Amino acid sequence: MIKALSAKEVAKRVVEGSMFILDVRNEGDYKDWRIEGKGIESINRPYFDLIDGVEDVLEHLPKEEVLVVCAKEGSSIMVAEMLDEAGIKDVYYLEGGMKSWSEYLMPVKLGDLKDGGSIYQFNRIGKGCLSYLVESNGEAAIIDSARTIEAYEDFAKENNLEIKHMIDTHLHADHISGGRRLSEKTGATYWLPPKDADEVTFSFAALEEGNDITIGNTKIEIQPLYTPGHTIGSTSMIVDGQFLLSGDILFVDSIGRPDLAGKAEDWVSDLRDSLYNKYNNLSKDLVVLPAHFGKISELDEKGAVSAPLGELFEKNDGLNIKNEDEFRRAVTENLPPQPNAYQEIRQTNMGKIDPTNDEQREMEIGPNRCAITE
Amino acid sequence: MNVTQTLDTKGLSCPMPIVKTKKAMDTLASGDILEVLATDKGAVNDLSAWSKSSGHELLEHTEEGGVFKFYIQKG
Structure with a gap:
């Protein structure tokens, strides 16, 4: 049998x-x-x-x-x-x-927050996508939600959480965001960086520096930090002064590619500035939580992906390219193939096209391919 | 095109389109052309890979209204 x-x-x-x-x-x-x-x-x-x-x-x-x-x-x-x-x-x-396999999300608790509450990583192992849930006092924020929102809904129900905020660090090109759908379902606010949202067909709240987001009575702070480069709007987030949600700008083993919106050359200097200046000025004790992993070896024994910022400045090749021309070449030349159906995925995330569920599944097949190296 | 035989696998999902294609192909002679109709999207890559690995030639494939048509010449 x-x-x-x-x-x-x-x-x-x-x-x-x-x-x-x-x-x-x-x-x-x-x-x-x-x-x-x-x-x-x-x-x-x-x-x-x-x-x-x-x-x-x-x-x-x-x-x-x-x-x-x-x-x-x-x-x-x-x-x-x-x-x-x-x-x-x-x-x-x-x-x-x-x-x-492509759709399964594995929740892993990453740690506790200072004044109560905790943060979880939802690892979409099959595609290498990482999303996050921050909870405190019965309220939750979800960052870079996968399309399959049932995993978060079930988790919220089991833990008596009300989903108050859906946040995307940027307009995704590798997967269809569940942010809009889950915010419509729950009444949560949907946050997007306005510079990535020029062409979107729906309303959203502006994810910008200064617009801090708080959840729960204990005021867990989510501070947006503008870090363009992968997209022009890409915005990182510092959660509770401990965690740096780096979106598709910085990964554990690589850095984000600037070409998926067709503007690689224009965005190279933004990417370099975000990584080599903005990130370099942050506390090296921050724990980097990226939106993707590339290799399965990046998973720790619990299945989580994370690394202290200081360690990445020592070990991540993408943070150690001294010469600007060399950096330009590294992030624009010999890049891996683009994610499957990435243009249609961007259009879907803008609300411009509305594929059926089966079509959406089909579009998302394959690895995420958002880094400059495979 | 001179189609020798037509095989309808519409509505069938993987692996049936290829299993049936293989069976039909076994009854044909070298040079004959089999037309296969399918609605399973996976059939596109799989039929061309199968044709190659089994020595047949996928002459042409088209899509119309969700129905794929394949023309495979027996090797």
């Missing part, structure tokens, strides 16, 4: 366990994007090469515990059943396929 393994269970294996994966998608999709992790080993054999039998692949598989993965689920069930019949013990398939 084959068994379904949910994205949540697979995420646990990625963070702290092990698993052998037979990925049966076509070679191109596998090369582009797949499940990775310290204890994860995977091989690729397209399902259409296994229709007549799995004999050829058996010698490359362990005798027990194999997870079969495909795009949606159907082909992995077919192949899993064949492996089961061929005598492999404990054959699993990924429930909902890579589509579910």
